[in-house]
Amino acid sequence: MTLRLTNTLTRRIEAFEPQVPGQVGIYCCGVTVYDLCHLGHARSYIVWDVLRRYLQWRGYAVTFVQNFTDIDDKILHRAAAEGSSMEVVSERNIEAFFIDMDALNILRADRMPRATRCLDGIRALISELEAKGAAYSADGDVYFAVMKQADYGKLSGRDLSEQQEGASGRTASDEEARKQHPFDFALWKGAKPGEPSFASPWGPGRPGWHIECSAMVREELGETIDIHLGGADLIFPHHENEIAQSEAATGKPLARYWLHNGMVNVGGEKMSKSLGNFTTIRSLLESGVSPMTLRLFVLQAHYRKPLDFTTEALEAAATGWKGLAAALTLNTPAKAEADPAQLPAELAAARERFISAMDDDLNTSAALAVLFELAKPLRALANRLERGDTAATDEAASAPVTDRHALLHELAGVLGLAFTAAERDANATRGQSSAAPAGAAIEALIEQRRAAKAAKDFASADAIRAQLADQGIELIDKPGGITEWIQR
RNA sequence: GGCGGCAUGGCCAAGUGGUAAGGCAGAGGAUUGCAAAUCCUUUACCCCCAGUUCGAAUCUGGGUGCCGCCUCCA
Known part of the structure; x- marks a missing residue:
């Protein structure tokens, strides 16, 4: 069995074989740090986190590199708007990025280069391109000449002559005037007065957007890498331009497999900053949605398809996660990773189905089905334990259960589905805030209700329930006369 | 105009030639003083038309609808 992945470059599903057996070098296009990340970023990075975890689980040594674009127009605009600096805006958002990604249980990249710290590599690359005649300078800017690259457009399947230039309505006329061809793009942008700038053979300025990735890939992973990742909206022009730059310089393929994730939509439209229809990861998490709910929501769809974000779908994922979590947290003797060779037939088959699903271009939707099936009996058992069923205690310690539990844990872990410390805390404090004044009042009412129930005065007991329900409580x-409460 | 993608039950979503995974919601039942939770059972001929085939959601052709990209974008 081998992992098969959809390669945008060839437009087909291909068996994945790394250049060096057992080792995989991955570059993932990161964020421009001018603002908080939204759900679109969350989807992308969750999906690629799963790819990485899966490769590692299958025994590959993965080197995962993800950049930060910490200089660009948007950052400068933001800095100007708030009267701070490019560095302040970047640092703040990089910090925020880590907080959000950590919360979502997304593994940190092995290396996280920043554009402003790779200037040497960037300048060197531009010089090489210039020397090879693939780049030209104009008025302090340096542009890449797309017509010099015979196969320009191979990733996105474009024929330049068929494109409507400016179809996106975002071209800047002053820049257009300096270009030899409308699709030429800036490698180096001359600084405008008052802008932060870096010295270069072409005068003070800053790197264009695409060049940083080419430079970083080469610096961190070499001339040809195994996998290059990004959102589908980066195929053109960003990735196309990366290919053009890198391959013009090295004469070698930049990446062997190009993977792209589908967009997150809202009401059928792409979630994006410019449309203003975005929800930040931060605000979603602060609204009480658990990180794992979001992960489950993302993983229930295939990574290449568009995914519509609705509260209904999110609620469905929340309930789904509750079920998996119940099985995951079953109180059973801890067991190390189950040895596949020792697994009972049913579990071995489940494991195989999980692998086949993941091997099939990361079919996480089908993989999750395996998890839910594994979880089902464990949930039932967890419920019996909670009711104080003594037979369940012995059952929970039996080999079939501990094996199943260990396997579920292992496979869920491959998808990055696990309780985070924060979530555990939230669960632990549930119904235990009696120290707070409001909590004390609630506890008092619960005690009254307990007394009423003992006296078979169910009308009073129900009145208390209704009264608290009005307050969202x-x-x-629970068995044993214990009454818990939760704030809705 | 060019390139690419999608259309499966109330919702989300797998399935790419052999008779429809999984999740959510709903319904019926069990259990519970009530409620919640839990357990059992249950709900689809796959956008339309034509074709290939013993057999198609799955392949081919033609439609229809929707989305993404065409120098901000994950």
Whole structure:
């Protein structure tokens, strides 16, 4: 069995074989740090995190590189707007990026280069391109000449003569005037008065957007890497231009596999900053949505397809996660990773189905189905344990259960589905805030209700339930006369 | 105009030739003083038309609808 992935470059599903057996070099296009990340970023990085975890689980040594674009127009605009500096804006958003990604249980990249720290590599690359005649300078800017690259357009399947230049309505006329061809793009932008700038053979300025990735890839991973990742909206022009630059300089393929994730949509339209229809990861998490709910929501769809973000779908994912979590947290003797060779037939088959699904271009939707099936009996058992069923205690310690539990944990872990510390804390404090004044009042009412129930005065007991319900407090009776409450 | 993608039950979503995974929601039942939770059971001929085939959601052709990209973008 081999992993098969859809390669945008060839437009087909191909068996994945790294250049060096057992080792995989991955470059993932990161964020421009001018603002908080939204759900589109979350999807992209969750999906690629799963790819990385899966490769590692399958035994590959993965080197994962992800950049930060910490200089560009948007950052400068933001800095100007708030009266701070490019560095302040970048640092703040890089910090925020880590907080959000950590919360989503996305593994940190092995190396995280920043554009402003790779200037040497960038300048060197531009010089090489200039020497090879693939670049030209004009008025302090340096542009890449797309017509010099015979196969320009191979990734996005474009024929330049067929394109409507400026179809996106975003071209700057002053820049157009300096270009030899409308699709030429800036490698180096001359600084405008008052802008932060870096010295260069072409005068003070800063790197264009695309060049940083080419330079970083080469510096961190070499001339030809195994996998290059990014959102589908980066195929053109960003990735096309990366290919043009890198391959013009080295004469070698930049990446062997190009993978792209589908967009997150809202009401059928792409979620984006410019449309203003975005939800930040931060605000979603602060609204009480658990990180794992978001992960599950993302992983229930295939990574290449568009994914519509709706509250209904998110709620469905939340309930789904609750079910998986119940199985995951089953109180059973801890067991190390289950040895595949020792697994009972049913579990071995489940493991195989998981692998086949993931091997099939990361079919996480089908892989999740395996998880849910594994989880089902564990949930039932967890429920019996909670009710104080003593037989369940022995059952939970039995080999079939511990094996199943260990396998579920292992496979869920491959998808990055696990309780985060924060989530555990949230669960632990649930119904235990009696120290707070409001909590004390609630506890008092619960005690009253307990007394009423003992006296078979169910009318009073129900009145208390209703009263608390009005305040958004739900009571849950547990075995042994214990009543818990949760704030809705 | 060019390139690419998508259309499966109430919702989300797998399935790429052999008779429809999974999740959510709903319904019926069990259990519970009530409620929640839990358990059991249950709900589809796959956008339309034509074709290939013993057999198609799955292949081919033609439609229809929707989305992304065409120098901000994950």
